[in-house]
Structures are given as structure tokens and as C-alpha cells.
Amino acid sequence: MKNSEQAKKRTVVEFERDASFFIQRGVRLAQRFEYEKAIKYFRRAVELEPRNANCLCHLASILAETGQFSESNDILHYVIDEVDPDMVEIYFYLANNYANMEDYHTAEEMALRYLQESRDGAFAAEAEELLDYIYFELDLPPRDLDRTQDSLHFKHERARKSLEEGRFLEAMELLQELVQADPDFTPAWNNLALAYYYVGDFPKAMQTIEQTLSRDPGNLHARCNLAVLLSHHNRTGELASLIAGLKKIVPLHHEPLYKLATTLGVLGQHAEAYHLYRRLFRHWGHHDACTYHYAAISAYQCGKREQAVRWWQKAKQLDPDAGIADYYLHMVREREAGSLEEIPYHYQLPFKNSTFGHAEWARSEELKCDPMVRASLLWAMQHGTPDVQQMVIQTLALIGDEEAAEALRRFCRSSDNEHLLKLALLALNQIGAELPESLGDCSKQGKTDKVADCIRVWLNKKEQTELRNWALLVWAAYRHHREKMPKIRKPEAWVAALEYLYGKITSRKITLKVLADKYGLSLQTIAKCAKELSALDLHKF
Numbered sequence: 001m002k003n004s005e006q007a008k009k010r011t012v013v014e015f016e017r018d019a020s021f022f023i024q025r026g027v028r029l030a031q032r033f034e035y036e037k038a039i040k041y042f043r044r045a046v047e048l049e050p051r052n053a054n055c056l057c058h059l060a061s062i063l064a065e066t067g068q069f070s071e072s073n074d075i076l077h078y079v080i081d082e083v084d085p086d087m088v089e090i091y092f093y094l095a096n097n098y099a100n101m102e103d104y105h106t107a108e109e110m111a112l113r114y115l116q117e118s119r120d121g122a123f124a125a126e127a128e129e130l131l132d133y134i135y136f137e138l139d140l141p142p143r144d145l146d147r148t149q150d151s152l153h154f155k156h157e158r159a160r161k162s163l164e165e166g167r168f169l170e171a172m173e174l175l176q177e178l179v180q181a182d183p184d185f186t187p188a189w190n191n192l193a194l195a196y197y198y199v200g201d202f203p204k205a206m207q208t209i210e211q212t213l214s215r216d217p218g219n220l221h222a223r224c225n226l227a228v229l230l231s232h233h234n235r236t237g238e239l240a241s242l243i244a245g246l247k248k249i250v251p252l253h254h255e256p257l258y259k260l261a262t263t264l265g266v267l268g269q270h271a272e273a274y275h276l277y278r279r280l281f282r283h284w285g286h287h288d289a290c291t292y293h294y295a296a297i298s299a300y301q302c303g304k305r306e307q308a309v310r311w312w313q314k315a316k317q318l319d320p321d322a323g324i325a326d327y328y329l330h331m332v333r334e335r336e337a338g339s340l341e342e343i344p345y346h347y348q349l350p351f352k353n354s355t356f357g358h359a360e361w362a363r364s365e366e367l368k369c370d371p372m373v374r375a376s377l378l379w380a381m382q383h384g385t386p387d388v389q390q391m392v393i394q395t396l397a398l399i400g401d402e403e404a405a406e407a408l409r410r411f412c413r414s415s416d417n418e419h420l421l422k423l424a425l426l427a428l429n430q431i432g433a434e435l436p437e438s439l440g441d442c443s444k445q446g447k448t449d450k451v452a453d454c455i456r457v458w459l460n461k462k463e464q465t466e467l468r469n470w471a472l473l474v475w476a477a478y479r480h481h482r483e484k485m486p487k488i489r490k491p492e493a494w495v496a497a498l499e500y501l502y503g504k505i506t507s508r509k510i511t512l513k514v515l516a517d518k519y520g521l522s523l524q525t526i527a528k529c530a531k532e533l534s535a536l537d538l539h540k541f
Contacts, residue, residue, distance in 0.1 A: 019045040019055050026058060035066050053084045060093065067254050068287065069097045077157070088117040092127055101255040104134050105187055106156065156188055163191060166374035167403045168198045169410070186212060190221040197229065198374075200382035205229055220249065220256050224263035231267055239267075247272055254280070262294055266345045270301035289319035290347040296328065297343045305332055322347075374403070381411055389420055397427035405433035412436040422480060425473050426540075434469065451475055454491040455498070458519075471498040478533055486532070492519045497529035505538055 026041035042059040049055050056079050063072040073094060080090040095110035111127045111134075118124065155178055162171035175192035178185055189212040196205035206229055212222040227246060230239040246264065251257040261276035277295035281287070296311035309332055316325035324347060381392045393411070396404040408424045413436050415421050428434075452472060459468040475498065479485060488494070496519045503510040512523045519526075 019049040019052055022048070023055060023058055026062070030062055030065070035062060038062050039066070051083050053079050053087055056083065057090075057093070064093070064097050064100070067100075067283070069101050069254060071288070073097050088114060088121065089123060091117065092121075092123040095127065095130055099130060099134070100253060102253045103187060103255065105185055108134050156185070156191075159188070159191060159195075163195060163198075168195050168374065168378060169403055169406045171195045172199065184215070186216055186219060186222075189215075190219070190225060193222070193225050197225070199378040200380075202229065202232065220251065221259055224259055227263060227267055243267060243269060258291065261298070262345060265294060265298050265301075270298045273298040274302050274304065289315040289322065289325070292318065293324060293328075293347050294345050296325075297345055300328075300332065300343065308332065378407055381407060386417060386420060389417075390423060393420065393423045393427050397431055400431040402433075405431060408433070409436040422477055425476050428469075428473075432469075449479075450488055450491040451494045454495050458492065458495050459499070467499065467502050470502055471495065474498060474501075474533065474536060474538060477536055481536060490521065490525065493521050493525045493529045494533075495519070496521060496526045497533055500526060500530055501533055501538055 022041045022045035026038045026045065029035075029038035029041060039059070039062050042055065042062055045055040046052070046059055056075050060072040060075040060079075063069075063075070076090050076094050076097070079087060091110045091114035095107045095114060098104070098107035098110060108131060111130050114121065114127050115124060115131075121127075155174055159171045159174035159178065162168070162174065172192065172195040175188050175195055178188035179192060182188070189208060193205050193208040193212065196202070196208060205225075209222050209226045209229065212219055213226070216222065223242065223246060227239060227242050230242065243264075246260060247269070249260060251260055257276060257280050261273045261280060264270075264276065265273035274295070277291075277298055280291070281295070292311045292315040296308045296315065299305075299311060300308035309329060312325045312329050312332075316329070319325070328343070377392050377395060380388050381396075389411075393408065396408055405428060408428050412421055412424050412428075415424070428436075452475060455468060455471045455475065459471060475494065496515045500510060500512060500515055502508075512526055515521075515526055516523050
């Protein structure tokens with residue numbers, strides 16, 4: 001009997017805590033308004049069951065409750081795109097989030113999508129009320145309910161993601177399509193201006209902002225973008241009056257408050273930025289590491305070192321692996337009180353040496369994906385010295401993705417620097433990308449490049465892609481190598497010569513006789529063109 005009782009005492013019943021346990025605890029905490037604790041429990045539930053739509057929606061809901069609408073939206077989009085495409089109520093949740101962010105066009109898109117998918121759904125009445133608010137209170141024209149998945153919102157969301165991830169050229173194309181399809185879609189105009197700015201096309205950025213303000217003179221995002229652009233061009237008179245106007249604005253919602261705080265910080269108005277960040281944290285809950293980093297910069301520049309340290313510690317807690325907060329916390333400890341260093345409002349480690357002084361930094365996968373690095377590269381490609389442009393070309397070749405290839409093609413179409421053009425073409429060839437349709441100096445004499453066009457016509461099969469790219473590259477190099485081009489009477493003779501030489505250097509020989517029959521030329525004509533082209537070092541292409 002005694003042994004039996006001892007055995008019972010020694011028996012341990014394992015207490016299993018699955019996702020539902022953490023959801024239940026999180027719900028109880030949320031009901032008591034203990035949101036920070038509730039978020040931790042919901043995150044734990046998602047860790048246990050990352051594809052459980054119920055867990056994800058609880059987390060998205062509590063994040064929205066605390067004003068963290070961007071993260072909430074990311075989770076909701078993941079649910080509807082990846083986890084459960086039939087969970088149509090997600091569109092209603094998204095509509096509410098975007099409305100709270102004052103992104104009314106997107107809120108409208110989401111509410112319409114919800115009603116389109118579920119006319120008699122549980123939230124149909126609320127969705128229609130939201131649409132009424134948008135249309136009547138904000139004086140926007142109603143839209144057609146029959147929308148497809150290729151609606152404005154989905155394109156705009158793709159473009160926004162592309163901007164965030166540094167694919168500025170891709171975002172630019174999407175946004176150009178959007179503003180053509182709907183000239184009244186203001187968020188697309190604002191993001192298009194940013195895309196132009198990031199790639200260094202300042203005239204188009206300014207033109208886009210002016211077009212936005214002509215439609216909506218009070219648009220805060222456009223006014224902030226204009227202020228940054230005026231600062232870049234040192235137009236101090238116009239900038240001073242614009243900053244004075246921005247300082248008088250008191251945003252009531254999360255997104256415009258964040259936009260204004262960051263813009264004023266970038267413009268050196270650190271005291272105003274600091275007060276706006278404090279208001280943001282007081283009224284809109286917790287934020288990501290980047291926001292705490294920006295707030296810490298504003299505090300540090302105002303001489304509020306202790307507050308800056310607290311916010312950098314918060315950024316470190318949220319993103320411990322980045323090392324950014326660690327760097328600045330160390331900087332604050334090392335510097336004496338009152339000794340300030342200007343810190344840019346970028347969430348990245350500072351480059352102590354010239355960013356373009358060494359190409360090896362681009363080998364870091366983290367930097368390859370950094371949007372600010374990509375923006376710097378595109379800006380330098382447009383406005384840098386030839387030495388800097390050469391470094392950028394080498395760096396883009398190391399990155400080697402489609403965005404880098406498109407940047408190189410754009411450079412080839414606009415540059416008249418023979419050396420740099422050759423390097424850009426070699427870089428494209430190195431990463432196996434398509435070469436540009438035309439080159440920067442093709443129109444110098446008002447003539448099209450007949451040989452390049454002929455290469456594309458004759459070598460147009462999929463299995464000839466490698467040959468076609470090589471031929472275009474060699475032909476471009478030959479054109480730049482020759483001070484005076486020979487008269488092109490038979491462009492197909494040059495194509496035949498290129499095909500012959502390619503066969504020689506790749507050990508896939510093809511005889512002049514075969515090529516003469518194929519192109520309807522004489523042996524002597526092809527041989528003459530081949531001899532001209534052989535003056536180049538063909539093995540390096």
C-alpha cells in the first residue's frame with residue numbers, strides 16, 4: 001500500500017501546452033486590455049502552428065488593436081494568399097486596417113473585394129457602412145463592384161512591396177501603369193514619386209509630386225516628398241515656407257504621423273520629429289525596430305541621450321541580430337555629453353569609407369537586399385563620376401538579379417561613355433542577362449543599328465540565346481572600337497561573320513560555305529567581315 005502511494009506521488013502528468021492553450025490565454029489577456037502580454041501568447045501560438053489561420057488572425061487582430069497596422073496587414077495578406085484563400089473575411093479586416101491608416105483607396109478596394117466574394121457575409125453591412133464613409137464623407141466617387149484580382153489594390157500592393165524591398169525599377173513600371181489606369185489613385189502617385197527619387201530621376205520625381213498636388217493640394221505624403229526633394233536641390237526659400245507649414249500639421253492617424261515625423265527628421269527638424277515620435281508611441285502602441293531607431297536618432301540629435309538609449313535598447317530587443325542598435329549604443333557610450341554626430345535617418349550601419357570605394361561590400365547577401373544600398377547604386381549610376389559609375393557596374397554584376405540587369409540595360413541605353421558602356425555590356429553578359437534593344441549612342445547619326453536588328457531577326461530561336469547575346473555584345477564593342485564605321489551594305493554579312501567566329505571560339509565550327517548558303521552571301525563577303533571583327537579579343541566576351 002505504501003509503495004503504491006509512493007508510486008502515485010512519483011507519477012508526473014505532462015502538461016501539454018499547444019497552440020489552442022496560448023490562444024485562450026491570449027484572448028483572456030486581451031479582454032483585460034493587457035495587450036503586450038496577449039501579443040506574446042498569440043506569437044507563441046503562431047510559432048507552434050505557423051499555418052493555422054485562426055492563430056494568425058488572432059495575432060493580426062491584436063496587432064491592429066495596438067496600432068501596428070502594417071504588420072497586421074502582412075499577416076492577413078499571408079493568410080489569404082498562402083494559408084486559406086477561401087477565408088474571405090480577411091478582406092474586411094484589411095479594409096478596416098487600411099481605413100485606420102488613412103489609405104482610403106486601398107480600404108475601398110478591400111471592402112469591395114469582400115462584398116464581391118460574400119454579398120451576404122457576416123460583415124456585409126459593416127463593409128457597406130465603411131464604403132459609405134469613404135464615398136460620402138471624403139467626397140470620392142463610387143467604383144464598380146465588379147473587380148477582379150488584377151484590381152488597383154493588388155497592383156499597388158505589389159508595387160509597394162517592390163519599393164520596400166529595393167526593386168525600384170519594377171515598382172516604377174507597376175506604378176506608371178496604375179496612374180495611367182486611374183489618375184485619381186493618389187497613393188500610386190506618391191509612391192511613383194518615391195520610385196523616381198530612389199533611382200535618381202529627380203526631374204520626374206518633381207513632376208510627379210506637382211501632378212499629385214495639383215489634384216490634392218493638401219496631400220501630406222506629397223508635401224513631405226516635395227520637401228525632401230527641395231532639400232536635395234538646396235531650394236532653401238521654398239523649403240523654409242513648406243517646413244513651416246508641415247510643422248503646423250497635427251496628424252490624427254498612425255501612418256501620416258509616422259510620415260511627418262520621419263520627414264521632419266530627414267530635414268533636420270529633430271525637435272519636432274522627436275515630439276511626433278513620442279506622440280506616435282503614446283497613442284499607437286508598439287512599433288518595429290526601424291521606427292524606434294528613427295525616434296532614437298531624433299532624441300540623440302536633440303541632446304536627449306537617455307531617451308535615445310532607451311529607444312535604441314528597444315530597437316535592439318526587437319531586432320537583436322541586425323547590430324544597428326548595438327553600434328549606436330556603443331557610439332553614445334564612447335562620446336562625451338554634448339558631442340553630437342549627424343546620423344542619417346536610415347536603418348542600416350553607416351559606411352565609414354566611401355560606399356563605392358570597394359566593390360567587395362556587395363558580396364554580403366544582407367547588403368544586396370538592402371533597399372537603401374540599391375537606391376544609392378541607382379542614384380550613383382545616374383549622377384556619379386565615371387569612376388563611381390564603374391564601381392556601380394561591377395557591384396551590379398555581383399548582385400546579378402533581374403533588377404540589377406535592368407539597371408545595367410537602362411545605363412546602356414542612355415550612356416555615351418564608350419568604356420563604361422563596354423563594361424556594362426560585359427556585366428550583362430557575365431550574369432547571363434538579355435542585352436538592351438538599343439545603345440546610348442545608336443542615334444548619334446540619326447540611323448538605326450541595322451546589324452543589331454538583323455542579329456535579333458536571324459538569331460531569334462530559344463536555343464540561340466547565348467549566341468545572340470554574344471553577337472550583340474561583340475557587335476557593340478566593335479562599333480565603339482572603330483572611330484569610323486564602314487558602310488553597312490549587307491547587315492546579314494556581319495551576322496554570318498559573328499556566327500562563324502562564335503563557332504570557332506566555342507569549338508562548334510561551322511563552315512563559311514554553310515553560312516554563305518544560309519544567308520545567301522558570297523564566301524568573300526563573310527570572310528571580310530570576320531577579319532574586321534577578329535581585331536577584337538573575342539575570347540573575353
